[in-house]
Amino acid sequence: MVTTAIPHNPSFSETFISSLYKGENGERFRSCLQCGSCSGVCPFGSLMDYPPGRMIAGLRADEFDLVMETDTVWMCVSCYACAQICPSKIPITAGLMTRTKEELVLAGNVPSELQHALENSQRYGNPMGESPRKRADWITGIQPQVTILGKERRPVDVLWFVGDYPSYHPRVQIVAKALAKILNTLGINFGILGPEENTDGDTQRLAGERGLFEMLAEKNGRIFNKYQFERIITSDPHAYNALKNEYPAIGISYPVQHSTQFLAERIDQLKPLLKQEVPAAVTYHDPCYLGRVNGIFDEPRMLLEAIPGVKLVEMAHNHASSLCCGGGGGGMWLDGFQWEKAHARLSEWRIQEAVDIGANILAVACPYEPPRFEDAIKMTQQAGKLVVKDIVELLADALG
Amino acid sequence: MNIIVPVKLVPDLVEELTIDASGTALDTAWLRMIINEFDDHAIEQAILIKERTGAHVTVLSTNVEGVDDLLFTAAAKGADRLIKLNGDFEGGVNNHALARAITDIVKGLQPDLVLTGVQAHNDLDGQIGPLLAGYLEMPYVGCVSGFTMNNGQVIARKEYPGGLLAEMAVRLPAVLGIQAAEQPPRYVAISKIRQIMKSTIIEEQAIATLDSEGGPTIGRMFKPEVSEYAIMIEGDINEICTKLIEVFKEAGVL
């Protein structure tokens, strides 16, 4: 049964409320202008009983309990659109939304889909509940064989942190294989962790399970410590965000790049090899955690423009104003819940934008996106022959 | 009121199961243990009763891999007392042995109510709940998905096929086999469990002997034949329909 109701209603303690003001830049809540920009730009703002601006109003009026009587906070997809647009630079996502989710999780108030994802993450190191032993099964058949560091203990230049969806989801395994092909073609000395890799934990952190995030990060940190490598690359913007911005705070710090950055650095080596034409109007969807949160906009576009035949077109919302696909921040695991409220998926709105500018291919750079957008295409009548491809899939196609 | 919840850790089916060299038992090398889903519901139900009536909840389990985590999680949900049973559980123990082993311990805890999962997927010699009830000489109702307390008796809702429920009045002390708690087992944040680990003690009690008399001796354990891929039905629409009719007959629906 689709779970929408949160069983008990917690009362928000004094300690919690004051902790919000005391959090990093929390004093800025007091300088909220009530301009409404955050609520306006929030993808689900119009469907929340208390969109971000009203949540802050409720906080300042000492009526936060009223806010919590609604399910508003579980509609938040942690896309950072609000934080980005706020003229008072209030850390709305991290300082209010995530903190509130943490408090709800502590009280045991979690929508059941999310609960399963969290429990699976803890038990199996991935939110899908797949066996950890099968995490590297996707490498079967790739030549030269992908190095699993636990089996072949040797120093590598690059540790490729693969991630959950590329490891286990059949559609996204195709993307993983494409990236392996490119890395092999470029002669990169890389390895993966395979069964020893745990989910990066960033989405779990954004969904309010700070303790789980720390546990997962610590586990990954211990594994990283066992091996020798110069840098970490990952195709997952969430893992990139975690490794770059969150892990160092708990003492785990390595140079990290998103795969698009890594490949863009090698564009001179890569471009001459891109011989196969991909004649198509291609539009690029900036993932929230690559673009808006971490400021990486140019490298993915640079890679696309290097492919012969590609004509790059921009959707109405692009770069920092990109529309969230609804998958991150726990949204992937609140699908049923959010659907009940919204009867629309953010991913479908995005597909409509791609259709509107006449794109043939929707290029993505985040592992949640191929299945999410492909599902949305099937439900959008006018989408017709629109195709979703990760940038590395297009590059691999162009390699021939 | 005293509620006792005996729980079992069972093989986690997410991992591939393999048979050991003797061919009569599961290979424990790669075996992961997870709480029996129905026992998890029993814990949830006990905590719900505690929240309503202030009952005292004791959770007990055997000392196998994962037991500490299981017990601390129960404490984080609200269990008052945790007991870990030490004994020789290597190679698995059947329900008769477990039920016998805990009978005196449970009796000593003076239960008003014993809640345990209605069954576990690795049962081969009956279920622990009714076996325990037999040794304790207490009444037993299984497949319970909710109950109310009323003057020294329990009104339990027993599930029958087709959605039918029977309300059974049971005199206390009694054992109930839980099919489903009134709400799914709640989530406990990791930080809460970590906190509990610092402040809670798991008591240990020794189990003298394990007597598995009453369960069958397994001569051979094996995995059934599983095909990796569907048998594809070919042909034109007519031929496919004809073959599907045969398939429906094979499934027992035609």
Add this chain to the structure above:
Amino acid sequence: MSQDIYIVIEHLRGQVAEISYVMLAAGHELAKGTGGKVVAVLLGHNLSGLSSNLAASHVLYLDHPALVDFTSDAYHNALTILINENNPRIVMFGHTSIGMDVASGLSARMGLPLVSQCREVHVDGGTLKFVSQACGGKIMAEGELPAPMSLVTMVPGGLKPELGQSEQPPEVIRMPVVELEGIRITLKDYIEPEIGDVDIAKESVLVSIGRGIQNKDNIELAQDLATALGGVVSSSRPVVDQGWLPSTRLVGKSGKSVKPKIYLALGISGAPEHTEAITGSNMIVAINTDPVAPIFSLAKYGAVVDMFDLLPMLTEQVRKVKES
């Protein structure tokens, strides 16, 4: 000490449950080896007409007011008397809400060995053997049924219930009146399931639709087949999300887990969030136009064909078979 096989007939509110026939079939398998009789044990009060098609050599009927409804205490007491008097070789129960309550308790109280989750039984040389299933059907365990007496609980699937049915009603022997004391459980009331939409988790035939159904009107094609097969229509997420079916029909992670005899997946690709809820199905048949749809790795049978071409003809043929 007899070599008879006792089958405790499972019945509820005047209906004999199908598992009783499966058990009778199993009983006959065992009786071949023991040379004993298959005896149906009927416990109840003022029962009539329940035994007419039981394939047993005779029925032992114990009537007592305390047995008017099932309680484990009343059944324990009655069976203890019966077993002590007759010492059968095997006493068999259904692995059900009723059977599970009784068998283990009896094993504990009387010190009788118990084999549960038994899927099939057979005779090997002179030995009575069982094959039980465990771990969600992933593991099978085989062994001997302990002598001189064992209790068994049977699950369906291994033996055909038709083999436990008979045209000839067996002789009914009414047991002398006994005292049944110390009964601590009483039935207060039955609560009927809500009338309204179906509970797909309890259906044995599911015709399930996915994205491939394309629009609400096409659902009728699936409904026709479901009706012809005596089942209901269920679906994966997108269909429910569109509002084409109520959420009670949802099969999947955020819906229900189902365990029908047959799960017919039409135009369902087989995403993990859906398939995890159908692994309990006895048989999965997948129809999809995509030859590499993941569902085919889970299904027993599959066909790559357009369901809109297939459904009308298939429904026709099913109706014809049912009429004959």
